[in-house]
Amino acid sequence: MVNNPINRKMRMGMVGGGKGAFIGEVHRIAAAMDGQIELVCGAFSSSPERSRESGNSLYLPANRVYGTYQEMIAAECKLPEGERMDFVSIVTPNHVHFEPAMLALENGFHVVLDKPMTLDLREAKQLQQKAEETGLLFLLTHTYVGYPMVRQARKLVRDGVLGKLRKVYVEYPQGWLSRPSEETGDKQAAWRTDPSKSGKSGCMGDIGTHALHLAEFISGLRTTQLCASLYTYVEGRRLEDDGNILLQFDNGASGVLMASQVAAGEENALKVRIYGENGGLEWNQQEPNTLLVKWLDEPAQLYRAGGNSHISPEAKAFCRTPAGHPEGYLEAFANLYRSFADAWRSSRSGADGASLPDFPSVADGVRGMAFLDNVLRSNDSTEKWTPFTV
Template structure:
């Protein structure tokens, strides 16, 4: 593994490195940890990266690693930089023949996402996007229950991702995480919606498989002087006639990392909450509510849900393990590629490049809808569906 980004002061870089190595299927051996050469070098010991493979730019990393013997060079590269750097690193890595795991959202804008999709299509690399919440065992359990018909026809999806950490203008204090997320030149056209609403939207797509048709969105900036949205709600119409809502906030007092989803079907409904990830609630009218707990040995667990568990019931599994499950699914395909086997490019358990394009299209259309008084806009990206 090589890591791009993740230098001193980073949050998600450390998460990527821990998750990728959790199951002893990968070793972090190289990195270009910062755009600042000195910080890139000084951050390397924190990750146990030797000085010789602590590069000062991703260009140097790719060029140097490509020159190494095949059994010594990196197999994949993880991108943990601000959004505006994702495309250039991912595009160069794919063209150099390296597998890629990229943090979300996939790129700075839709045009970059479409270019990257074509680059990946023209290659034989594995490309995964870190929508890590799809890695939770009970999220994967819910997916198989829904696709298996346990809920019947899906009528509604209510997804929300509520935080409070940007209630004040942390960017004015030059707090690192706030500064780039609220800067349009680094984050893109959306703030909270690009940062966390994409997770809520993706979770609904992953669990139900419903294809979106149209979207209407209101975005709002409540903190004075902030340049991007910190609150918003979108309504989604799906191809099957169902409705969805996606709400994101980063200004709600006391809320930490509250991603929650409810799905209504003609036979029953499900509810899952990221802050209590080892429980899944199933409801039917006239019957007692059922609470599914994460238990790899229980007969009620689906194969995908059970396979995502590492330890017995009652021992909580959470964020790092879910992130590692995404990596594990991508590693399976990387191993197939390395041995010359064919592997699925589109219908993958991990979020892929086509899903990434859909996510960028969602952001673009939500911003455009909000600017046009919540006008209904199309949400079908034909190229990503083909």
């Protein structure tokens, strides 16, 4: 009797995310939350010794802990199909995104990758081409679209209840880089402010891409023009730590995007507001279970994740606890991993009419990198508007 090839957990390999790395642990928790995915191997650090220490702390077999991602991918390819990893999760700084992702795709492995996708647009387009050639799954972890009330907001916009959209405001203020933390041993600050590791943009690459993706995801609109003004407030810092962008959208709507990592006192205050002819909606990442909808001629409505019978099936599918029990960042991350695993099972089942994956993909990564190019070009220009090109 042959086992059903999809009647098992999806097997994950990891690049980066070793001991002391914040985001690697987040990915491992999120991937494991639904019991659909298991970590089977990894190359957890650029230091082979540290990789071995990390693998040992995760109770992985010594022969599945590798010194480099090249070694891992080569070795996993040689294992029987029933043992080797199915996909690789890449949780490294930006400059170690492209090469392991490309190598994984070239060797038949699906990919999960942190944003921004690459160091530049050229690399992003190469990954897109390879992903399309291979037909492999590619999840870009724009975490915030994993929240139930973000899905509810998108459904309300899609249903047209707000009317034609007119205004889109999205802001993402943080304060953790208000001082030169990169000079005091903070590793997270050090690589994010280093152009050789972060890329050509600092604040906009790190959190501005999140803000744009969220605004376009909920509204369904696409930016056609922008006018950007970037600032570096911390003396000696090599990349911008603050910026403001005017936006024009493909339906005629206008908007504003603000991102800052020197907004002293702020944590992760990502917020989006969208207004149409009939009303508007507001969602705040620091109060993620609540969606506020305001009407022109009626009292405002409050949608709540969990027990609200009026939320859409799409939003309910992303709820995990009864009403009044907080859900947050880890659960949103897990929703993306669960969607990724569902898409994998669907693709392997061969069933007709399999649903298309509904998670950020390689195409979103290309758009994010194009956003950075356009923002920097606009900031350097004396023209008011810069056409958004990909």
